[in-house]
Amino acid sequence: MDVHISLPPRGARTTAIHRQLASAIVDGVLAPGARLPATRELAAELGVARTTVSAAYDRLLAEGLVEARVGAGTFVADVRAAAAGGATTTDRAEARSIRQGISGSHSPADPCTAAALHPIPLIAELAADDDGLAPDPAPDRIRWDFAGGSPDPTLFPHADWRRLIAHHLRATSPYPGGYGDPTGLLELRVAIARHVRLSRAVAAEPDDVHVTLGAQHGLGLIARALLRPGDTVAVEEPGYPPVRAIFASLGARIEHVPVDAEGLRVDLLPPRARLVYATPSHQFPLGMPMTTPRRLALLAWAERHGAAVVEDDYDSEFRYGTRPLDSLHSLDRAGRVIHLATFSKSLAPGLRLGFLVAPPSLRAALRFLQRTERMSADPVPQAALADLLDTGVFAARARRSRRIYAERHRLLTAELGERMPDALRVIPSHAGLHLTAYLDAAFPRTAPRLAELAAAAGIRVTALDPFYARAPTANGLLLGFGRIPAADIPAGVAALARVTGSAR
Numbered sequence: 001m002d003v004h005i006s007l008p009p010r011g012a013r014t015t016a017i018h019r020q021l022a023s024a025i026v027d028g029v030l031a032p033g034a035r036l037p038a039t040r041e042l043a044a045e046l047g048v049a050r051t052t053v054s055a056a057y058d059r060l061l062a063e064g065l066v067e068a069r070v071g072a073g074t075f076v077a078d079v080r081a082a083a084a085g086g087a088t089t090t091d092r093a094e095a096r097s098i099r100q101g102i103s104g105s106h107s108p109a110d111p112c113t114a115a116a117l118h119p120i121p122l123i124a125e126l127a128a129d130d131d132g133l134a135p136d137p138a139p140d141r142i143r144w145d146f147a148g149g150s151p152d153p154t155l156f157p158h159a160d161w162r163r164l165i166a167h168h169l170r171a172t173s174p175y176p177g178g179y180g181d182p183t184g185l186l187e188l189r190v191a192i193a194r195h196v197r198l199s200r201a202v203a204a205e206p207d208d209v210h211v212t213l214g215a216q217h218g219l220g221l222i223a224r225a226l227l228r229p230g231d232t233v234a235v236e237e238p239g240y241p242p243v244r245a246i247f248a249s250l251g252a253r254i255e256h257v258p259v260d261a262e263g264l265r266v267d268l269l270p271p272r273a274r275l276v277y278a279t280p281s282h283q284f285p286l287g288m289p290m291t292t293p294r295r296l297a298l299l300a301w302a303e304r305h306g307a308a309v310v311e312d313d314y315d316s317e318f319r320y321g322t323r324p325l326d327s328l329h330s331l332d333r334a335g336r337v338i339h340l341a342t343f344s345k346s347l348a349p350g351l352r353l354g355f356l357v358a359p360p361s362l363r364a365a366l367r368f369l370q371r372t373e374r375m376s377a378d379p380v381p382q383a384a385l386a387d388l389l390d391t392g393v394f395a396a397r398a399r400r401s402r403r404i405y406a407e408r409h410r411l412l413t414a415e416l417g418e419r420m421p422d423a424l425r426v427i428p429s430h431a432g433l434h435l436t437a438y439l440d441a442a443f444p445r446t447a448p449r450l451a452e453l454a455a456a457a458g459i460r461v462t463a464l465d466p467f468y469a470r471a472p473t474a475n476g477l478l479l480g481f482g483r484i485p486a487a488d489i490p491a492g493v494a495a496l497a498r499v500t501g502s503a504r
């Protein structure tokens, strides 16, 4: 077989193998009757697990693109003869969709069609490749927890929340009937509009605010309102994998646009992008803010190209020592920016509460989507959150959390600089719940290997690799400080330094 298969650095490998072989078969590069290499052989050649190759072959088999002959191997099926001899439009659409990576309908050649339900190929492929981020190690094995992106659960305003939930449960007895406003409880939208004006200089009227079940839910709504299958979306590289997954699941074509020290490389945006997703306050995962000139360039670009911009402001309540830059939303004069936010970091991810601020041009579409999906938050926590914001309890708690996280941020930066100056270069950042550091070029191990060794020593750190969609990835680590008390940071960094062999 003479087809070169290129693989992403991590994840999506079954999809990559399947898609490249499927294209080669549909395009006739692999001739009917040609024998595919044995799974073991191809796995060894590509340096992947045999099951990865077998899963790709199984999909080709299910699609009727190859045939398995017992004892002899796997052979390319004569798909073109089938097409010439009366292939249905569905067959051709399927073949085309395989080539384009867009979902099509089920192939009649699929032997399972009659016997089982199975998802459209696009979703089946994404699901098969969804290895997510690193699985959580058993909590009792973690001694120093530098998990990324998690807030400190002890900072949740438990007593206030309990009191407010009890109050609203009593006040709304019997439980509120009906489905409520699909865009969120009016009191909460009023409170959020005031909150974002004060905390982020985002000018919003209550009608511009849509309460969501977290930022990820909000992003799905935005994507469904704005994108057709096959539309191009530009996302930051590196970036947050679940965000890419949302766009991919809708059949969007994703362009991974690099970031530099100023944020997203606006000069590299593909002109056809209909939507640009960015994290200007605190680039995820690298941590630097997008500079003001870059923000202005992005807005000018969006206006020139008629594109939407999603500003994911997932953790900017926690800002250390610097004045926040103006949000993209506040700089936008053309109504192209959607401001996306969450209470996952400032309160708790399990609450599933967030919001977006959308321009009036999207109001009716978002309201329609929210009404039809009926995924509104429970009215009681919505009312409790409105009170938390209105009474100043939220702001006071955020100030307290910011002081605590600021100390951890300072300490972690200092300890890494002091104990591992030759191994790690910390990327300066002034916000959020994590730091990112590059491993020195001369460092003998890769970040994933180092994360493994650290895990064996009871230290949780995350390699940057999964945040990159394409090679080359940066050799670096993400170190969160939401879950580790300041008092444990020096010992945690010392333990990491011992693992890296760079202890001082």
Ligand SMILES: Cc1ncc(COP(=O)(O)O)c(C=O)c1O
Pocket (backbone or CB within 6 Å): 149, 213, 214, 215, 216, 217, 240, 279, 284, 312, 314, 341, 342, 343, 344, 349, 353, 354
């Ligand atoms: C960059 C980024 N965007 C969005 C989210 C999702 O937030 P939510 O929990 O509100 O869905 C996260 C969560 O960690 C994140 O890191």
